[in-house]
Amino acid sequence: MSAGHATTSAGGPEDGSEGAAAARIPVLPASAAQVLTAVRAAAAPAVTVAEAATATGLSRPTVEVALDRLAMLGLVDEVAPDPGGRRMGRPARNYRFRPRAGHVLGLDIGKYKVLAVLADLDGNVLAGHRIEVDPAQPRKARLAATRAAAKAALAAAGVTQDRLWAVxxxxxxxxxxxxxxxxxSALPEWTGLHLARSLGRTFACPVLVENDCRLAAVAERWLGVARSVDDVVYLLAGMRMGVGVLNGGVLQRGHNGSLGEIGALPELGWNTAPGHLVDDPDAESSEQAVTALIAAARAGDAAAAERIGRFLDAITLGTATVALAFDPELVVVGGGFSRADDLVRARVQSALDTLCPMPPRVASSELGEDAVALGAVRVALDHVEAQLA
Incomplete structure (x- = not known):
């Protein structure tokens, strides 16, 4: 998977941000990069010099030099030999990868919340912190909430900011x-903001920025319902509509970053679809109203079920349009309606079966509100791994 574009912005504090020294991603010689890949790919917890030499095709002396360098950089540890092992001669040297040699941070900066998720280099989540935000908050306040969420996640894991390798x-x-x-359109004051540069004043490591729906698609393929599926459409369905597309496992952006923005076509009805769910889609309470509507429909409220049905009918044509354009194997329904699989999936599947000659499967998101932040973690990891290769 590939996504995002790094903008390494290092600068002094601005607008209350806190500058930090950068933890540089090590630049490895080709031999060291090969050996590191072999250590990380091994099925065993630790790898011997001989095993690394076999996996890479490099000579034993070259592998030993590479492992010494990786150990000096903190990327691998030499593991003490098993004291109970019965072996003649010098014990084999064993090495394992150190996932906490560096860290990555994923941020979901939304209309109602900011979520920060911290992970190690194996993608293990170490901490997360969520801050609720007012939809009407000005740009500066939303950026301040983002920095606060990141700081809290780092503190919860006992990690200093200079240990971040990518955000x-x-x-x-x-x-x-x-x-x-x-x-x-969801955050008008966001338009024109150079977010990578703004965050680069806080984080001295590479900062990447991507559309949230696209990151959710990445997350679903990494950890969610789309694991091992290469061709995926992620459908954000709720008070805001959006699409993320993976083709051949690669995130699609288009020339201007507007791929999948079919809500711009009024004929497809996506911009007006939320009005079928609530009377005032722009109200601060609209998300809670949709949650209540789903609960009412499940309890047998015919009027609530009818509202949801009208909403699903309104988004069907746009969903089919994306499916026909990209021919995915799977459409993942995310957003607020990912929690309503029993009300949504069969109806969307039936519509796609009718409109698409080769209809994709439909499934509900397994990651829910964490999808964007987890996708951001995955993209940051991809960036780090590309630098180490």
Whole structure:
């Protein structure tokens, strides 16, 4: 998978941000990179010099030099030999990868919340912190909440900011290749913000920025219902509509970063679809109203079920349009309706079966509200791994 575009922005504090020294991703010689890959790919917890030499095709002396360098950089540990082992001669040297040699941070900067998730280099989540935000908050306040969430996640894991190797932020809107928000209808004050540069004043490591729906698609393929599926459409369905597309396991962005923004076509009805769910889609309480509507429909409220049905009917044509354009194996329904699989999946599947000659399967998200932040973690890890290769 590939996504996002790194913008390494290091600068002094601005707007209350806190600058930090950077933890540089080590630049490895080709031989050391090969050996590191072999150590990480091994099925066993630790790898001997001989095993690393066999896996890489490098000579034993070359592997020994590479492992010594990796150990000096903190990327591997030499494991003490088993004291109970019965073996003649010098014991074999064993090495294992150190996943906490560095860390990555995934950020989900949304209309109602900011979520920060910290992970090690194996993708193990170490901590997370969520801050609720007012949808009407100005840009500066939302950025301050983002920094506060990141700081809290780092503190919870006992990790200092200089141990971050990459940060990825997901947010609503059209994001260009430099990490600038070109257009955001959900957060109008976000339009024009160079988010990568703004966050780069806080984080001295590479900062990547991507559309939130695309990151959710990445997360579902990594940890969610789309594991091992290469061709995926992630459908954000709720008070905001959006799409993320993976083709051949690669995240699709388009030339301007606007791929999948079919809500721009009024004929498809996506912009007006939330009005079928609640009377005032822009109200701060709209998300809670949808949750209550789902509960009422499950309890047998015919009027609530009818509202949900009208909403699903309104988004069907747009969903089929994306499916026909990208021919996915799987459509993942995310957003608020990922919690309503019993009300949504069969109806969306039936519509796609009718409209698409080769209909994809439909499934509900397994990651829910964590999908964007987890996708951001995965993209940050991809960036680190590309630098280490």
């Amino acid at each position: 990825t932020a997901g947010t609503t809107g059209i994001v260009d290749r430099e990490g600038r928000i070109k257009l955001s």
